[in-house]
Each structure stands twice: as structure tokens, then as C-alpha cells.
Amino acid sequence: MNAYIKEKLELFQERNQNRGRLLVSCPDKPGIVAAISQFLFSHDANIIESSQYSTNPEGGTFFLRIEFECPSLLEKAKEMESEFAELADRFSMEWSFIHVYQVKKLAIFVSQQLHCLRELLWEWQSGDLIADIALVISNHEEARDVVEGLDIPFYCIPANKDIRKQVEEKQLQLLKEYDIDVIVLARYMQILTPEFVASNPNKIINIHHSFLPAFVGARPYERAYGRGVKLIGATSHYVTNDLDEGPIIEQDIARVDHRDNVERLKKIGASIERSVLARAVKWHIEDRIIVHQNKTIVF
Amino acid sequence: MNAYIKEKLELFQERNQNRGRLLVSCPDKPGIVAAISQFLFSHDANIIESSQYSTNPEGGTFFLRIEFECPSLLEKAKEMESEFAELADRFSMEWSFIHVYQVKKLAIFVSQQLHCLRELLWEWQSGDLIADIALVISNHEEARDVVEGLDIPFYCIPANKDIRKQVEEKQLQLLKEYDIDVIVLARYMQILTPEFVASNPNKIINIHHSFLPAFVGARPYERAYGRGVKLIGATSHYVTNDLDEGPIIEQDIARVDHRDNVERLKKIGASIERSVLARAVKWHIEDRIIVHQNKTIVF
Amino acid sequence: MNAYIKEKLELFQERNQNRGRLLVSCPDKPGIVAAISQFLFSHDANIIESSQYSTNPEGGTFFLRIEFECPSLLEKAKEMESEFAELADRFSMEWSFIHVYQVKKLAIFVSQQLHCLRELLWEWQSGDLIADIALVISNHEEARDVVEGLDIPFYCIPANKDIRKQVEEKQLQLLKEYDIDVIVLARYMQILTPEFVASNPNKIINIHHSFLPAFVGARPYERAYGRGVKLIGATSHYVTNDLDEGPIIEQDIARVDHRDNVERLKKIGASIERSVLARAVKWHIEDRIIVHQNKTIVF
Amino acid sequence: MNAYIKEKLELFQERNQNRGRLLVSCPDKPGIVAAISQFLFSHDANIIESSQYSTNPEGGTFFLRIEFECPSLLEKAKEMESEFAELADRFSMEWSFIHVYQVKKLAIFVSQQLHCLRELLWEWQSGDLIADIALVISNHEEARDVVEGLDIPFYCIPANKDIRKQVEEKQLQLLKEYDIDVIVLARYMQILTPEFVASNPNKIINIHHSFLPAFVGARPYERAYGRGVKLIGATSHYVTNDLDEGPIIEQDIARVDHRDNVERLKKIGASIERSVLARAVKWHIEDRIIVHQNKTIVF
Incomplete structure (x- = not known):
């Protein structure tokens, strides 16, 4: 990591020593x-932001995200967490107690199209994406210069469907070595095996270049052109073993017309892909997303 | 037709006695x-608006829409049209020569949900939809009051799939009787037979309550909810014999989130359906749409 | 009120006998x-929706809106309210305890342009605007038919700046008689006196036909055309004694281009005005808006 | 210019040897x-794209942009241009005959905020902005690395209001030396003198960080926050001697709410500034803009 960004992250950590988050799902x-x-009050914590949702107040599922400021959190976090575990038990909660101080570690996977990678790196450099981008993995060389130019480790692991297992072994090895929290597929054009997906549940964020569920699968811009749609879009979602069927995090569209050929659709679409993926990654990093039955609650 | 709207239409006709349009498709x-x-110059016509598009300047198809003002068009239209026919022949054109003075005759088909019908009637009353809404046909009674309240003939023809043939015979009889130019399916929930569609090519405009090609067919809001999409939409298209596969005229979307249940999706969607259908109908009436290979060029 | 809407309102009341809302502002x-x-828990109330915001967790102002379901609220509301008053005192709260069962009473003021009035009446008829539209007041006759057609009392009180006092006296008399909670200026083209405004703080909602603070005052579409803007808009705000300077509730825009003359700007703008005002009125009625220092918090 | 982009530009020139444009304004x-x-037909030219607009077919001003493909244009351009001059005279046209082969030369002015500069450079690298970015001038050093990293000459000319004349002399010298066609103020925070502006009519494109005419002048985000607007925006316009009053080329907005403080408004706004300025510059470079009476026609 280069010195400039390192300094930014340290400043962020210093400012967020006392900042915590609670994510909760339980029967309402x-x-x-x-x-x-x-x-929280009993620990002198002040609630900064709080969002909740219930699928149904009568017998539904309740979801909560609370962000709070708590004096001496750095010292008390462990103790608070185990105290909260008891409360959580009483309500049969699934929950996370997050210390904002601990910046998430990202791995970005990319192939030859760099616009989504560039957007993430840009937001990162300008301090809008607070994360430790620990490494970039690609099956091609195109991204090397821009990545290494920012002092981020770059690994080129050529891939194709015949050597998928070996490739993923190397990738999993790297993810472990760098202690990765989130994997972002920034236009990574290889299919992942069920084993790879299963070992990273709700941790792999993909960008698909259509407004799903339209144009699942390959060549969505060509098919959008063929169908004569007046809108094209992009969708960011968690990866599951059903291709392009995982929980949708964010979508957006742009207007097109009869003059836009496939090449123009791709250019227009690239700009949507950039912003949709960047929003999804930021929301994940800020612990704003709860997955529930193949859908997302985004707080 | 009530007196107030009749007066508006007459004023429109008076103002557009000299206004013509040319729609052309031909090899470029x-x-x-x-x-x-x-x-046009040789007939002292002044070009008011002109739009063109070519799929490919080398051997593609060329499309043109020209709106012009021509002195004494009312008297000269026939003669000009036959003169243009010769020019058109030379370039192997498909073409229409339209006298704006001749207001198009609309039939609106509707079932029990009236929001799209209401929007069209509203735009019509406020002078934004310049057409002769000649009759409304429904398989239910819900729309009768609002339609007859505006002095528009209303025909209730109960329908179901067993009596489709008889129903359509009655409908076709009415369309002929009223000399209809355009059929608008404003949430008409019956499937049309291939014969009915074939007898009205590129003349039937439908509104589908999803951003096609997502959620073709029945219950799109329920399925959008099930899939957890973050955008819902509506699509207006010409009806062909492939369900929801006809040339798309216009689409739009609205943002939704996890809090929106199916009932809310329907409410939000209704407002998109209203505006998308109204735009499509207006463009058709202003002769802005050319259909080419299951796509539309909208000028 | 006509029978159909009356039935809808009664159904709403029946369903919301146990539904309450708390709105709170206080030092954080x-x-x-x-x-x-x-x-709330001590009264067996279940929180349905909760939103909060703080201008600054250190010494700022805290805002909260909670919607809850409480068994037997109809019987307990008074008692709960006075119990809450003690709690509120402790935290120096400004607060409202709202029983959703009590539907708000609206007066709509309108002049000759009816599109905003029509939109509100439409949403009301279709059950999207849950309120008791108790009367419509106009300085002209244009709206009478559509209003009386829905069995809503209509009062025409001709107005001009010379008789402003007398006119407002009549209006205030009617507002009192009908026990009005909210006044909606749906393109009412008369300026209100400081006395009238002062007697209805944060209760008068206006729609201004520009994206404020651009084009404060008269003839905004003409001035937008003159300036050559590429966007036009509309703004709904609470009325204060500074013309078009009150707290903004909602704004929206539409894209225009060089071809759009003033008449077209007005048509495009009308559609924005309709939806912006309708959203603002709904949010007010659902007690989603808190005014703080000439700004709104919209939950 | 670095080798990669040089190659792209040469490819563009090769492909556009026969591509021309006509821009015309004249009495209709x-x-x-x-x-x-x-x-055009007499020169075997094929019209690729054509757009026209008339302020009023009766005695108004007529505007036309035609893009055409003409065999051997490289050889015939001069001759055609002088032939067109006669035709133009007959209709009292103001006109330009543009050879697309001749790529426009840009100077970018920037201060310390680099997001707009970065966007332009990005679009340039990815081949979406076809221009020769000949130099970047700044009153600060922040941009040097990113600019020189792309082999673009960078000139730092410190500026303040006391030395404005001398600064502009140096700038004008550079503009002349590099034979510049367009000056882009990509968040350049110095006011230009009337002399500087006068010597570059309709050639200086600025980005202002508000939806003009709201928040003319300094600190628009702070003032937007103060006013409590629900939309913020950005405006790209040609620079005239009335501050922020020049012909508007493009505007866009983003939705904000009560939670967005000034810092967040700036971040959200930066993304609008980026895309609005990039669109305006591209339209200028593609000769799509005609200025008429402090407004733009954008074809």
C-alpha cells in the first residue's frame, strides 16, 4: 500500500476507535x-444511525443495523461482544458486532476490461472507499501497471475451464495468505466452482452487465441490442451457485435509443457498471447489507 | 365526443391544414x-422538423421523418402524394404521406384496472393527446362511468378464453364500424388471437408491467418481488403473436427497495405504466415510430 | 364525501385502531x-418502523419518528400520551403522539390550473392519499365541476390584492368550521398575508414551479426558457412569510432541450408539479416531516 | 503524447479521412x-447524420448540423469549402465546414481538485474523447504527476488577482504556441479577465458546481446545504464576462437528503461535475453545439 493511502487509513482508524456496528436478524x-x-445505553454508547425492517410485525423476521459511538470501545469491545451474545441468545438472533476500526480486506478479481477496477481504485484513492485493497488477481496482464502503480500486489493466474481447480487453489491460497474479507469480481470473466463459492458465502460481489433478471448469462449487450430495449442496465449481486441468480444488491439503468449500436451500448453500460459496483462494495464495507432468502436488505 | 374536446380538435385541424409528414424507409x-x-421545395413546403437514421451508410437501411408546412396542402395533398409515389419508386421506398389535419381514431381496450385509461383520458382532455378516442371496449363494467362521463361510447364485451373467437368478432366489427386507426391495450388482460393481431399489424399498442425482457408473461410484480430486484419497470410495445416479444416503443423504471411489498410495487408501477403508455401512444399518433425488424426507430 | 371513499376511509380507520406514531426532536x-x-415495550407496543437522525451526536439535535402497533390503543392513547409527556420532559423534547386512526382533514386551495388538484383527487380516489379532503377553496370557478362531482364542498371566493383581508377572513372562517389540519396550495396564485401564514405554521404546503432557489417568484417557466436551462423542476415547500423561501419538502426535475418552447416547458413541468406535490402531501399526512431551522427532515 | 494514445488518434484520423461536418445558422x-x-449529392457525399431546428419557420432562425461521408475529402475539402461559400452567401449563412480528420487541440486548466481532470483523461485514454490534449495549465502543483504520467506537458503558473494580467499573458502565449482550439476549465478556481474571455469566444468551457441559475458564484455546496435543497447539480457552460451567466451546454442533478452534510454534498456533486463536463466537452469536440443568443442548440 502506498504511503498516501496508508496515512488516510490510519487517520480513519484513529477517528473510529470508538465506533461500532450491530447487525441483527431475528424473529420479530x-x-x-x-x-x-x-x-448500548448501559455502556454509555450513543446511537449514531439506526435502521430497522420487519417482513411482518406478526411472526415475521426483524432486521436491525445500529451504528454507535462508545467511549473506550477499543478496550471494551471483547467484553461487550460477549455480553451481547447473551442478549442475542434470548431473542434467537443472528448477529454481528463490528468494530469499525478494523478495516476490511479486499481482493479484486479482474480480467481484461478495467473500467470497474479503475473506478474502485479511484474511489479508494480519493478516500470514498475505506478498505484495505490487499491484492488484485487477474487471468490476464492488462491490469498489472495500474495496480502495481498504486503499490498493490498483483497476481496474474492464467485461467480456463480445464484448469479451474488448480487456478482456484492458487487463488484460495492467496485469499488465505492475505486474510481477505471480501472478494470483488470487477468484470472477472471466469465461472467459479461451487466449492469456491461455498467457501465464501455472501462474501463474493459480482457486477453483471444487464438489469437482471433480463439477459442472464453471456453477451448481454449484444442481446439487449437484438431485443431493441430502450434501457440498458447493470446489476451487482452476491455470487451463488446459480449463475446471475444471487441476491441483488444494487441495479441501475441508462436510456438508449435506436442509434446506439452494440459498441455504444458497451460504453454507456460501462459507466453504469462502474457506479453500481462501487455503490454495492461501499454498502458491503459499511455493513449495510443483510442477506435474507436470496434477497438483500440494504440499510 | 363532448363539446369541449370537439372544439379543441377542430381548432387543431384548422391550425394544421397545411401541415404534412413524410415517413420513409429505403436502402441507403x-x-x-x-x-x-x-x-418539398418545389411545392413551396418549409421543413419544420426532420430526423433521419441509417443502420449503415454502406448498404444499410435509411429512415426519415420530415414534418413540413405547405401552402394549400388541403387542396394539393392528393396530387403531391401521387407525385411523391414516383420519387419513392426510384429509391424503392416504403413510405407514408400523412396529412396532420386527419386526426387518428383510437380504440382503447381495458379490463378492471383503470389507471392507464384514466391517464390517456386526462392527457386527451388537457389537449396533450390529439386524437379522436372513438370508443372504449372492456370485458368488465368498471370503466363505464368514467368513459361515458366524457361522452365516449363504451362497449362491455365479457370475455374468456372459451369464447375468444366470438368476442373478437364483435370487437373487429366495432373497429370497422368506427374506422379505427390505432388500438391501445390499456391493461386489457385478455390474450388476442393470431388472426386479430394479423389484421392490425403495428397498430396495437400494449403496456406490459415489467421492463421487458425481464418478467415476460403473467404476474410480473409478484415475480419482481420474489427476485428481489431494486428496479421495477414498464414497457410499451407493438403486439405481435409472440407474447410480450413485439417491438419495444418505450420503457421506464422506478427504484424500489426491500420495504416495498407486492402491493406497493403495483402502486409504484402503476405510475410508470401510465407515463410509458401515454408517451408511446403520443409518439405513434405523431407518426414518430418506424418499425424495422422487431425494433422501433423513434424520431 | 362520496360513499365509495367514505367506505375506504372507514376501512383504513378500522385497520389502524392500534397504530400510533411518535415524532420527537430534542438535544442529542x-x-x-x-x-x-x-x-413502548412496557405498553406491549411493537415497533413497525423507526427512523432517526442527529445533526451531531456531540451536542446536536436528535430527531426520531417511530411507528408502532399497540393493543387497545384506542382506549389507552390518552393515558399513554400523558405518561410519555413525563419522559419527554426529562429529555426536553418537542414531540407529537399521533393516533393514525384520526385521519387528517385537508383543505385544497386552487386557482385556474387544475393539474395539481386533479392529481391529489386521483390519488385520493385510488386510496393512495389517505385523508379527509374536507373542502376546496378557489378564487375561480374552473374547479367546481370536478370537485363537486366527488361530493366535496367547493367554495369560490374571488380574490385580488385589494380585498385580501376580507377574502382571508372568509377562508379562515371555513378552515375553522371544517376543523382543517393541512392547507394545500395546489397552484393557488394569490399571495397570503403574514397573518394568515402565522396562524398556520408548518401547515401550509405549496408547490412552486421551479427547482428552488432558481426562479423564485413569478413566471418561472418563462425565465427558465430565457436562461436556456437544460433542466426544469418543481419544488414543494412549507409556506413562510418569505416568498418561496420556506422549508423545502421535495423537488424533482425533467430534462428539456432547445426545442422546448415556453408552452412545452409548462406541459412538461405540470407533470413534475403533480408528482412532487403529491409526494409532499403524502409525507406530511404520514407524519414523515420534521421542520428544523428552515429545513426539513423527511423520514 | 504517449505512444498508445497517439496510435489511437492516428487510427481515428485514418478512418475519418472522408468524414466532414457542416454547421449552419441562417434566416429560415x-x-x-x-x-x-x-x-452534398453533387459531390457524391452520403449524409450520415442530420439535425435541424428552427426557432420559428416564419421569419425565425434556422440551424443545421450535417455529418457526411465524401470520397476523397482529404483532396477536395478546400475546393468544396469555397464552393459552399457561394451557396452560404445566397442564404446569408453563418457556417463552418469541418474536416473530422483534423482533431481538435485542447488545453485543460485546473486548480487543486482533480476529479474533473481525471475524468477527462480517463475518457481520453479509453478512446471516448477523441482530441489532442495538448497541455494542462494549473495554478498549483497537485495535477503534475497524473498529467506528466501520461506524457502531457504540464505548466504550473501560480496565480492570484494581483498578478492576473501577467499570468494570462503567459497562458495566452502557451495557447498560441500549442495552437489550441478549446479551453476546458476543469475546476480552475481563478476568474478570467474580460480580455482573456474576449479573445476566445465560445471556446472556453467551464463546469460550475450547481444547477444554474441557482447558486451563482462561490461556495454553491455550502449554500445548497444552507437552503436545504433536495437536489444538487452541476452545469457546464461557455464562459462569458458575466460570471456563471454564459450559454448553458449541459446540466444534471443528484438527489440528496437531510443526512447529507456539506462534505457529502461535495462528494456526490463531484460525480455529477465529472459526467456533465465530460459530456459538454465531447459535444463541443463533435461540433454538436451552436450558440445563439446566450443559449445553446445541442444536436
Whole structure:
């Protein structure tokens, strides 16, 4: 990591020593918010942001995201977490207690088209994407210069469907070595095996170049052109073993018309892909997303 | 037709006695615009608006829409049209010579959901949709009051798939009787037979409640909810014999999120359906649409 | 009120007997959410929706909107309200305790342009605007038919700046008689006196036909045309004694280009005005808006 | 210029040897299109794209942009141009005859905020902005690395209002030396003198960080925050001697809410500034803009 960005991250960490987040899913019933806010109050924590949603107040599932500021969190985090575990048990919660101080570690996978990678690196350099981009993995060489120019390790692992297993072994080895939290497929044009996906549940974020569920699969811009649509789009989603069927995080579209040929659709689409993927990654990093039954709640 | 709207239409006709339109498709080659503009100039016509597009200047198809003002068009239209026919022959054109004075006759088909019908009637009353809405046909009674309240003939023809033939015979009889130019399916929830469609090529405009090609067929809002999309949409298209596969005229979308249940999606979607269908109908009425190989050029 | 809408409102009331809302503003400090959620829990209330915002967790102002479901609220509301008053005192809160069962009473003011009025009536008829539209007041006759056609009382009070006092006296008399909660200026083209405004703080919602602060005052479309803007807009805001300077509730825009003359700008703009005002009125009615220092927090 | 981009430009030139453009403004009357299309046809030119607009067919001003493909244009351009001059005289045209082969030379002015510069360089590298970015001038050093990294000459000329004359002399000297066609102010935070502006009419493109005419002048994001707007925007315009009052080329907006502080408004706004300026520069470079009475026609 280069010195300039390192300094930014350290400043962020310094400012967020006392900042925590709680993510909760559980069966809905009265008293959940009362219990959690009482817990936070008892630790002198001040709620900064709070969002909640219930699929149905009568017997549905309740979701909560709270961001709070708590004096001496750095020292108390462990203790608070184990205290919260008891409360969580009482309400049968799935939950995470997140210390914002711990910046997430990202691996970016990319092939030959660099626009999504560039956007992420840009946002990262300008301090809008607060993460530790630990490495970039590609099956091609195109991205090497821009990545290494920012002092980020770059690994070129050529890939094709015959050597998928060996390739993924190397990749998993690297992910482990760098202790990666999130994998971003920034136009990585290889299919992942079920084993690779299974070992990273809700941790792999993809960008697909259509407004799903339209144009699942290959060559969506060519097919959009063929169908004569008046809108094209892009979709960012978590990767599951059903191709392009994972939980959708974000989508956006742009207007096109009869004059736009496939080449122009790709250019227009590239700009949507950039912003949609960047938003999805930021929301993930800020712990704003809860996955529930192949859908996302985005707080 | 009630007196107020009748007066508006008459005023429109008076103002457009000299207004004409040319729609042209032909193999592209040099000299087309020169020939047509020379033709118009020789008749003292002034070009008001002109749009053109070529799929490929080398051997592609050329499309043109010209709107012009020509002194004494009411008297000269026939003669000009036959003169243009010769020019058109030379370039192997498909073409229409349209006298704006002749207001198009619309039939609106509707079932029980009235929002699209209401929007069209609203735009019509406020003078934004210049057409003769000659009749409304429905398989239910819900629309009767609003339609008859505007002095538009309303025909209720109950329908189901067992009596499709008889129903369509009655409908075709009415379309003939009222000399209809355009059929607008404003959420008409019956499937049309291939014969009905074939007898009205590029004349039936439908609104489908999804951003096609996503969610072709029934219950698109329910399926959009199930898939967890972050955008919902609507599509207006010409009806062909492939369900929801006809040439797309216009599409639009709205942003939704995890809080929006199916009922809310329908409400949000209704507002998109309204505006998308209204735009498509207006463009058709203003002769802005050329259909080419299951796509539309919209000028 | 006609029978159909009356039935809808009664159904809404029946369904919302146990539904309440709390709106709170107070100096931010730890423990507010804990106290309120504990209060609700102690009354067996289940939180349905909760939104909060703080201008600054250190010494700023805290805002909260909670919607909850509470068994037997109809019987307990009074008692709960006075119990909450004590809690509110402790935190120096400004607050409202709202029983959703009590539908808000609206007066709509309109002049000769009816598109905003029509939109509100449409949303009201289709059940999207849950309110008691108690009367419509106009300085002209244009709106009478559409208003009385829906069995809503219509009062024509001709107005001009010389008789402003007398006109407003009549209006205030009617507002009192009908026990009005909200006044919607749906393109009412008369300026209100400071006295009228002062007697209805944050209760008068206006639609201005520009994206404020551009084109404050008269003839915004003409001035937008003169300036050659590429976007036009509309703004809904609470009325204060500074013309078009009150707290902005909602804004939206549409794209225009060099071909759009003033008449077309007005048509395009009308459609934005309709939707912007409708959203603002709905948010007000659902108690989603808190005014703070000439700005709005919209939850 | 680096080798990669040089190669792209040469490829573009090779492909566009026969590509020309005509831009015309003149008093409207019948026969203009006929004359021009006859002229092009007589030179075997094929019209690729044609757009026209008239402020008023009766005595208004007529505007036309035609893009055409003409065999051997490289050899015939001079001769055609002088032949067109006679035709132009007959209709009292203001006109340009443009050979697309001749790529425009750009100077970019920038201060310390680099996002607009970066966007232009990005589009340039990816082949979406076909121009010769001949030099970058700044009053600060921040941009040096990114500019020189692309082998573009970078000149740092410190500036302040006391030395404006001397600074502009140096700048004008450079513009002359590099034979510059267009000056792009990509967040250049110095005011230009009337002399500088006068010597480059309709050649200086600025990006202003508000949706003009709202928030003319300094600190627009701070003022947008203060006013509590729900939309922020950016405007690209030609520079005239009235601050932020020049002909608007393009505008766009983004939605914001009460949670967005000034810092967030700036981040959101930066992304609008980037795309709005890039579009404006591209349209200028493709000769799509005609300035008429402090407005733009954008074809």
C-alpha cells in the first residue's frame, strides 16, 4: 500500500476507535429495540444511525443495523461482544458486532476490461472507499501497471475451464495468505466452482452487465441490442451457485435509443457498471447489507 | 365526443391544414435527402422538423421523418402524394404521406384496472393527446362511468378464453364500424388471437408491467418481488403473436427497495405504466415510430 | 364525501385502531432511544418502523419518528400520551403522539390550473392519499365541476390584492368550521398575508414551479426558457412569510432541450408539479416531516 | 503524447479521412435543406447524420448540423469549402465546414481538485474523447504527476488577482504556441479577465458546481446545504464576462437528503461535475453545439 493511502487509513482508524456496528436478524417480537438500546445505553454508547425492517410485525423476521459511538470501545469491545451474545441468545438472533476500526480486506478479481477496477481504485484513492485493497488477481496482464502503480500486489493466474481447480487453489491460497474479507469480481470473466463459492458465502460481489433478471448469462449487450430495449442496465449481486441468480444488491439503468449500436451500448453500460459496483462494495464495507432468502436488505 | 374536446380538435385541424409528414424507409444511398427536399421545395413546403437514421451508410437501411408546412396542402395533398409515389419508386421506398389535419381514431381496450385509461383520458382532455378516442371496449363494467362521463361510447364485451373467437368478432366489427386507426391495450388482460393481431399489424399498442425482457408473461410484480430486484419497470410495445416479444416503443423504471411489498410495487408501477403508455401512444399518433425488424426507430 | 371513499376511509380507520406514531426532536444525548423503546415495550407496543437522525451526536439535535402497533390503543392513547409527556420532559423534547386512526382533514386551495388538484383527487380516489379532503377553496370557478362531482364542498371566493383581508377572513372562517389540519396550495396564485401564514405554521404546503432557489417568484417557466436551462423542476415547500423561501419538502426535475418552447416547458413541468406535490402531501399526512431551522427532515 | 494514445488518434484520423461536418445558422426560409443536400449529392457525399431546428419557420432562425461521408475529402475539402461559400452567401449563412480528420487541440486548466481532470483523461485514454490534449495549465502543483504520467506537458503558473494580467499573458502565449482550439476549465478556481474571455469566444468551457441559475458564484455546496435543497447539480457552460451567466451546454442533478452534510454534498456533486463536463466537452469536440443568443442548440 502506498504511503498516501496508508496515512488516510490510519487517520480513519484513529477517528473510529470508538465506533461500532450491530447487525441483527431475528424473529420479530416486542422488546428487541428496547433490549438493544438499553444494552448500548448501559455502556454509555450513543446511537449514531439506526435502521430497522420487519417482513411482518406478526411472526415475521426483524432486521436491525445500529451504528454507535462508545467511549473506550477499543478496550471494551471483547467484553461487550460477549455480553451481547447473551442478549442475542434470548431473542434467537443472528448477529454481528463490528468494530469499525478494523478495516476490511479486499481482493479484486479482474480480467481484461478495467473500467470497474479503475473506478474502485479511484474511489479508494480519493478516500470514498475505506478498505484495505490487499491484492488484485487477474487471468490476464492488462491490469498489472495500474495496480502495481498504486503499490498493490498483483497476481496474474492464467485461467480456463480445464484448469479451474488448480487456478482456484492458487487463488484460495492467496485469499488465505492475505486474510481477505471480501472478494470483488470487477468484470472477472471466469465461472467459479461451487466449492469456491461455498467457501465464501455472501462474501463474493459480482457486477453483471444487464438489469437482471433480463439477459442472464453471456453477451448481454449484444442481446439487449437484438431485443431493441430502450434501457440498458447493470446489476451487482452476491455470487451463488446459480449463475446471475444471487441476491441483488444494487441495479441501475441508462436510456438508449435506436442509434446506439452494440459498441455504444458497451460504453454507456460501462459507466453504469462502474457506479453500481462501487455503490454495492461501499454498502458491503459499511455493513449495510443483510442477506435474507436470496434477497438483500440494504440499510 | 363532448363539446369541449370537439372544439379543441377542430381548432387543431384548422391550425394544421397545411401541415404534412413524410415517413420513409429505403436502402441507403446518396441523394435521398436531396431528392426529397427538392420535392418539398418545389411545392413551396418549409421543413419544420426532420430526423433521419441509417443502420449503415454502406448498404444499410435509411429512415426519415420530415414534418413540413405547405401552402394549400388541403387542396394539393392528393396530387403531391401521387407525385411523391414516383420519387419513392426510384429509391424503392416504403413510405407514408400523412396529412396532420386527419386526426387518428383510437380504440382503447381495458379490463378492471383503470389507471392507464384514466391517464390517456386526462392527457386527451388537457389537449396533450390529439386524437379522436372513438370508443372504449372492456370485458368488465368498471370503466363505464368514467368513459361515458366524457361522452365516449363504451362497449362491455365479457370475455374468456372459451369464447375468444366470438368476442373478437364483435370487437373487429366495432373497429370497422368506427374506422379505427390505432388500438391501445390499456391493461386489457385478455390474450388476442393470431388472426386479430394479423389484421392490425403495428397498430396495437400494449403496456406490459415489467421492463421487458425481464418478467415476460403473467404476474410480473409478484415475480419482481420474489427476485428481489431494486428496479421495477414498464414497457410499451407493438403486439405481435409472440407474447410480450413485439417491438419495444418505450420503457421506464422506478427504484424500489426491500420495504416495498407486492402491493406497493403495483402502486409504484402503476405510475410508470401510465407515463410509458401515454408517451408511446403520443409518439405513434405523431407518426414518430418506424418499425424495422422487431425494433422501433423513434424520431 | 362520496360513499365509495367514505367506505375506504372507514376501512383504513378500522385497520389502524392500534397504530400510533411518535415524532420527537430534542438535544442529542445517550439514552433517548433506550427510554422511548422501553416506554413502548412496557405498553406491549411493537415497533413497525423507526427512523432517526442527529445533526451531531456531540451536542446536536436528535430527531426520531417511530411507528408502532399497540393493543387497545384506542382506549389507552390518552393515558399513554400523558405518561410519555413525563419522559419527554426529562429529555426536553418537542414531540407529537399521533393516533393514525384520526385521519387528517385537508383543505385544497386552487386557482385556474387544475393539474395539481386533479392529481391529489386521483390519488385520493385510488386510496393512495389517505385523508379527509374536507373542502376546496378557489378564487375561480374552473374547479367546481370536478370537485363537486366527488361530493366535496367547493367554495369560490374571488380574490385580488385589494380585498385580501376580507377574502382571508372568509377562508379562515371555513378552515375553522371544517376543523382543517393541512392547507394545500395546489397552484393557488394569490399571495397570503403574514397573518394568515402565522396562524398556520408548518401547515401550509405549496408547490412552486421551479427547482428552488432558481426562479423564485413569478413566471418561472418563462425565465427558465430565457436562461436556456437544460433542466426544469418543481419544488414543494412549507409556506413562510418569505416568498418561496420556506422549508423545502421535495423537488424533482425533467430534462428539456432547445426545442422546448415556453408552452412545452409548462406541459412538461405540470407533470413534475403533480408528482412532487403529491409526494409532499403524502409525507406530511404520514407524519414523515420534521421542520428544523428552515429545513426539513423527511423520514 | 504517449505512444498508445497517439496510435489511437492516428487510427481515428485514418478512418475519418472522408468524414466532414457542416454547421449552419441562417434566416429560415424554404429551400435551405434542398440546396445543401443537392450540394452534398453533387459531390457524391452520403449524409450520415442530420439535425435541424428552427426557432420559428416564419421569419425565425434556422440551424443545421450535417455529418457526411465524401470520397476523397482529404483532396477536395478546400475546393468544396469555397464552393459552399457561394451557396452560404445566397442564404446569408453563418457556417463552418469541418474536416473530422483534423482533431481538435485542447488545453485543460485546473486548480487543486482533480476529479474533473481525471475524468477527462480517463475518457481520453479509453478512446471516448477523441482530441489532442495538448497541455494542462494549473495554478498549483497537485495535477503534475497524473498529467506528466501520461506524457502531457504540464505548466504550473501560480496565480492570484494581483498578478492576473501577467499570468494570462503567459497562458495566452502557451495557447498560441500549442495552437489550441478549446479551453476546458476543469475546476480552475481563478476568474478570467474580460480580455482573456474576449479573445476566445465560445471556446472556453467551464463546469460550475450547481444547477444554474441557482447558486451563482462561490461556495454553491455550502449554500445548497444552507437552503436545504433536495437536489444538487452541476452545469457546464461557455464562459462569458458575466460570471456563471454564459450559454448553458449541459446540466444534471443528484438527489440528496437531510443526512447529507456539506462534505457529502461535495462528494456526490463531484460525480455529477465529472459526467456533465465530460459530456459538454465531447459535444463541443463533435461540433454538436451552436450558440445563439446566450443559449445553446445541442444536436
